[in-house]
Amino acid sequence: MDLPAPEVAGPAALAALLADPTRAGILAMLRDGPHCVCEMAAALGERQNNVSMHLARLRDAGLVHRTRHDGDARWIFYARDDAACAAAAAALAALLR
Amino acid sequence: MDLPAPEVAGPAALAALLADPTRAGILAMLRDGPHCVCEMAAALGERQNNVSMHLARLRDAGLVHRTRHDGDARWIFYARDDAACAAAAAALAALLR
DNA sequence: CCGATGCATCAGCGCGGATTGACACAGTAC
DNA sequence: GTACTGTGTCAATCCGCGCTGATGCATCGG
Structure with missing residues (x-):
């Protein structure tokens, strides 16, 4: 017995972000470079x-x-933060490691 | 333009499983071996x-x-399916890769 | 100037998922 | 047999999250 309660608040919050198909699709599309919102x-x-x-x-x-965007400042391009994404992937993988 | 919509239903469903702190805690505790429900x-x-x-x-x-449990069949031990967990980790990491 | 475009923010609503409480079932001890 | 324990299932409830619709802001083109 006397199992300690594991600390999972961080990974669970990250998983909640990926749990929505829209957000997951956004991150998937941003793998191949920046894109604007309307796109x-x-x-x-x-x-x-x-x-x-x-x-x-x-x-x-x-x-x-x-x-x-350089030409038209109305367009806003989103790009992934590679370091943060790598850290998030590591945190999630730690749950299933 | 004409971005294709990425297929994220599988990874999103997996992330939804990990998004709950109780389920995430369960998987974290099962990393060090099987445990029974009451534990x-x-x-x-x-x-x-x-x-x-x-x-x-x-x-x-x-x-x-x-x-x-061998001695007392009332106790039910849960253990991780390592292959399924590894596959899940790979599917989630693919989103952030 | 004016209208149009791209993006962001907000209150309101509806729905899905988690918790509750009660109950049913199998196994053990007596 | 009865009492108790560990587990699973179910209807009812609650609550957080995402969608909607409207609005505001910044920028561009005329």
Whole structure:
């Protein structure tokens, strides 16, 4: 007996981020480089404000960051933070290791 | 443009399993070997029937399997399916790769 | 200037999942 | 046999999360 309760709050929060198909699709699409919001919204069949909200959550978690387009500053490109994504992958893998 | 919609249903479903702190704690505790239900319920501070229900979901996903105790068949020990867990870890890592 | 476009934020609603409480079942001890 | 323990299942409830619809903000083009 006397099992210690494992600390899983961090990995569980990361898993919750990946648990939504829209957010998972965003991260999958960003594997091949940056994309703008309307582009990903169209690919996912979701509305723009929805995708924007999900991107805000990924941003708060530090998994993605945004930059403006050089020519037209209305376009906002999102890109993955490779270091944060690698750390997240390691944290999740630690649960199943 | 014309981004294809990525296929993320599988990884998202796996992430949803890990997104619950109780299920994540179960998998974390099972890393060091099999445990019975009441043991894990006590360690997590959750009720036994609750843990039993979460174990049923992990069982349906194939991540764990159960065996009876040799001495007292009332006690049911759960253990991880290492192959399924490795496959799940690979599927999740593919999202963040 | 004005209208259009791309993005972000907010209150409200609905739905799915987790918890609760009660019960049923198998196995053990007596 | 009865009493007790460990586990599983079920209806009912609660609650958090995502979607909707509207609105605001910044930027570009005329």
